[in-house]
Amino acid sequence: MPELPEVETIKQDLQKIITGKKIIKVCVHNPKVIREPALKAFKKSLEDVTIKRILRRAKLLIFELSNSLFLTVHLKMTGQLVLRQKLSTNPELVEGLVYPGGAKNSRVAFHLAGGDILDFNDQRLFGELRVVGDWKKLKFVQSLGPEPFDLTYFDFRNMLSKKKTKIKPLLMDQGFISGIGNLYAAEILFGAKINPERSAQGLTEAEKARLYKEMQGVLTSAIKHGGSSVDDYVRLSGKRGDYARFHQVYGRINEPCFVCKTLIQRIAQGGRGTYFCPQCQR
């Protein structure tokens, strides 16, 4: 369930540690996660290639390669990118490794020059790896709405006023705004004191302003703390993200609201669990 803050954290970790490294061998343990091109071509287009730069768009990671192709990685729900480092390479990072010996649910292993291995782990096999000539032309990328941090309040406000939809599913709609998932939608709405069932266009100006501020604030803070490790998400080092201790509502069904002590409720919205405080969020 990595969302924007988790993917951004991994991006920054990768940027620091993987940039400039050469991939010498690609071991595919489960070809299901390779979406394009076919397996043989996929491996061939990655071997003996250097990673130049790491980019992120919404929840998608993009590796810019020295052969002018791009490797895109979507973690979906249980995907992980974890670095298994040779003990001698970087002693200070070894401490946080979850599996110095072997990788759990490794589906693809990228062997790097120097001996480190970058594992793509994915318990549920929803994750998607692609090598493409132009990642911006991917249908998925074309369908994405703006990044939360690229959006002005003026535009946000006007976008909301055109939508009758309930605000919670709308925040999670990747074609509307990209990068926000179930967890952060809930936390943002709590911060803005808005009930998840409210219609977008029915929000007052003050509520829209609070929503915008919380969207920026919650996401920024979550990135600062390395994201939320609630299920499988871990950072490149294998360490957990630290933001879960700031969660106000997500996963807190029947626990007292930190603000008013009312019990946190969980309702179903579009097949997904929505956590909120019925007292604070009106």
Add this chain to the structure above:
DNA sequence: AATGGGACCTGCGCGC
């Protein structure tokens, strides 16, 4: 346009 459902998957926790 908006909404609801199923599909893709696997592991976990629950009730019996």
Add this chain to the structure above:
DNA sequence: TGCGCGCAGGTCCCAT
């Protein structure tokens, strides 16, 4: 102890 079931949620796809 074991079994079956529902649930978790990112994205796509189809139906209404």
